[in-house]
Amino acid sequence: MKQKKNIGQTTAFISAIGNAVVSILKIVGGLISGSIGLLSDGIHSLADVLSSIIVWVGLKISAKPPDVEHPYGHYKAENIASLFVALFIAAAGFETLWDSINKIMVPEEIILNMWIFSIPLISAFLTLLLAQYKKIVGKKIHSPSLIAEGEHSLIDTLASISVFSGLIFYSFGFPLADPIIGMVISVLIVWRSYEIGRDAILSLMDSLLEPEVLDKIREIVKSVDGVIDVEDVKARHAGGRILVDLTILVPPEVEVRRAYVVHDEIINRLKKEIPQIAMV
Numbered sequence: 001m002k003q004k005k006n007i008g009q010t011t012a013f014i015s016a017i018g019n020a021v022v023s024i025l026k027i028v029g030g031l032i033s034g035s036i037g038l039l040s041d042g043i044h045s046l047a048d049v050l051s052s053i054i055v056w057v058g059l060k061i062s063a064k065p066p067d068v069e070h071p072y073g074h075y076k077a078e079n080i081a082s083l084f085v086a087l088f089i090a091a092a093g094f095e096t097l098w099d100s101i102n103k104i105m106v107p108e109e110i111i112l113n114m115w116i117f118s119i120p121l122i123s124a125f126l127t128l129l130l131a132q133y134k135k136i137v138g139k140k141i142h143s144p145s146l147i148a149e150g151e152h153s154l155i156d157t158l159a160s161i162s163v164f165s166g167l168i169f170y171s172f173g174f175p176l177a178d179p180i181i182g183m184v185i186s187v188l189i190v191w192r193s194y195e196i197g198r199d200a201i202l203s204l205m206d207s208l209l210e211p212e213v214l215d216k217i218r219e220i221v222k223s224v225d226g227v228i229d230v231e232d233v234k235a236r237h238a239g240g241r242i243l244v245d246l247t248i249l250v251p252p253e254v255e256v257r258r259a260y261v262v263h264d265e266i267i268n269r270l271k272k273e274i275p276q277i278a279m280v
């Protein structure tokens with residue numbers, strides 16, 4: 001199960017790198033050309049990178065034991081950092097929204113060349129690859145969050161294709177196409193910041209899991225056939241649900257396919273006994 005977690009983390013990391021590359025290309029291209037569609041698409045990708053980093057840091061932090069200064073663990077720090085990121089993304093989103101509206105009222109010239117045209121196409125192609133990659137890995141390791149991430153990358157692909165179409169329309173004499181698309185993408189940026197902020201606030205309102213619940217989880221998992229011992233249980237509240245992270249010991253002769261059966265059995269029993277459990 002440790003290996004499974006690593007595959008998920010590696011996939012998330014590759015995805016963040018890919019998004020960072022297209023984000024830089026689009027922001028630079030948007031600033032050089034004056035295309036607000038391209039610029040806002042770049043900021044949208046930047047928001048995606050930041051939210052991936054939050055998830056990644058969250059995984060690292062939840063592995064850290066509580067210390068003297070943080071007797072209840074490091075969750076609160078993560079959530080407060082997320083709130084700042086959400087505010088930053090929201091500010092950027094409202095900024096591009098404002099710019100887009102201004103450019104709809106007073107259209108400005110966009111400097112276009114092959115390079116500028118190729119940026120949204122490269123971005124669409126890369127995000128499409130990332131979407132497929134995350135969905136395939138997500139299904140393979142049964143990770144709903146990775147599958148959802150894959151579906152989000154498809155929205156990114158559509159956004160980049162609309163930016164490209166906006167530039168085409170612009171060059172055929174429809175100057176409003178670019179800022180209108182910029183406006184739509186700005187709404188997506190603000191929505192992303194709302195999602196990040198909402199999750200952080202919900203987590204801040206929740207407390208850490210009580211030790212009795214942890215013991216109960218441990219007992220349930222131990223009762224599953226094929227489990228020798230429970231090495232580690234980590235669990236936390238996340239917006240009314242409980243997320244569980246388990247490290248278990250199975251006999252060495254157990255083959256991979258059987259290990260998945262054990263894994264599914266653990267999830268079934270946990271969900272039956274503690275209905276708030278959302279993910280294991």
Ligand SMILES: [Zn+2]
Pocket residue numbers: 044045048152153155156
């Ligand atoms: Zn996105």
